Structure formats: C-alpha cells, structure tokens
C-alpha cells in the first residue's frame with residue numbers, strides 16, 4: 001500500500017525507518033460528486049474549483065495548505081450524475097489523461113457515492129482572476145491547487161457535509177483500521 005506517514009509525509013514504500021510509520025489521518029474532509037474524486041485520484045485532476053468566498057473561508061481554517069479527505073457525496077440523482085461523469089470524461093480527454101473512463105469506471109464511481117475514498121494535499125490556492133494553466137481549472141473560479149493524492153485501499157462509508165467538515169471518531173477509527181490492515 002502507498003500511503004503517507006503522519007510524521008514525515010513519506011509514503012510507506014519510501015519510509016526510512018528512523019521512526020515508526022503511522023498512516024496519515026487528516027482531520028478535515030471535503031465532499032465532492034464522485035466523478036470528480038475519480039478524476040483527482042486516477043486522472044490527474046490537480047485543481048479543485050470553488051467560489052472565491054469558499055476559498056477565503058477555507059484559507060482561514062486550513063492556513064497554508066494541508067491534507068484532507070476526499071469524500072464522495074451521495075448525490076446527484078442518476079441523470080445529473082451521468083452528466084457530471086460525461087463532463088469529467090470530456091475534461092480528462094482534453095487534459096490528455098492516460099486513463100480513458102469506461103463502463104467499469106461508471107460502476108466504480110457509482111459505488112464510491114457516500115464514501116470517503118482517498119486524500120489530497122492542498123498546496124496553494126488559485127486566484128479567480130489569475131487562474132492556472134491546468135485544463136482542470138474552470139475559468140472564473142477560484143480553487144485549490146492539489147499536490148499528492150492517495151486512494152484508500154477500501155472506501156469507507158461516511159455522511160458528507162458542506163464545506164470542509166471534520167471526520168467523527170467512529171470514521172477516524174474505521175479509516176485507521178483499513179490503513180493499518182493494508183500496511
């Protein structure tokens with residue numbers, strides 16, 4: 001399993017043994033529609049588009065970047081879900097992503113709904129008027145620039161919320177359990 005250590009942020013495979021490896025368990029989570037988590041974890045999506053207001057609030061809470069959980073919300077309903085998936089595929093093709101989404105992708109992404117599926121490292125924010133060259137950036141939007149990301153060995157069910165939300169203790173132990181088991 002490839003997952004960063006809470007102390008040195010090095011993935012298990014590169015861990016040097018100067019201290020005990022403890023899997024990283026971030027405090028905050030962000031709920032997204034499932035296709036966008038797939039794009040972040042598997043297709044190289046390196047921007048999370050958000051409103052300017054959201055980024056301003058978030059910068060106060062997260063101060064200088066940090067790791068957060070990627071949670072796939074239960075919504076939207078089937079028709080809107082398919083159009084989100086289509087939008088993801090179109091951007092992935094434009095971005096020249098190596099993986100082309102298939103029917104299996106649709107089933108997997110659908111299964112992710114209502115689960116925490118991975119983590120991402122927010123490295124800096126994007127100004128709406130400056131933007132970023134990434135094909136995943138939506139012009140006019142502010143956003144989070146994403147660095148490293150890791151997919152959980154097994155999705156863990158959790159209820160989502162608006163904005164950044166803190167995972168509860170039960171979810172925390174379930175996440176720690178699945179990561180310890182896989183390490």
Ligand SMILES: [Zn+2]
Nearest residue numbers: 005007008021
């Ligand atoms: Zn370490």
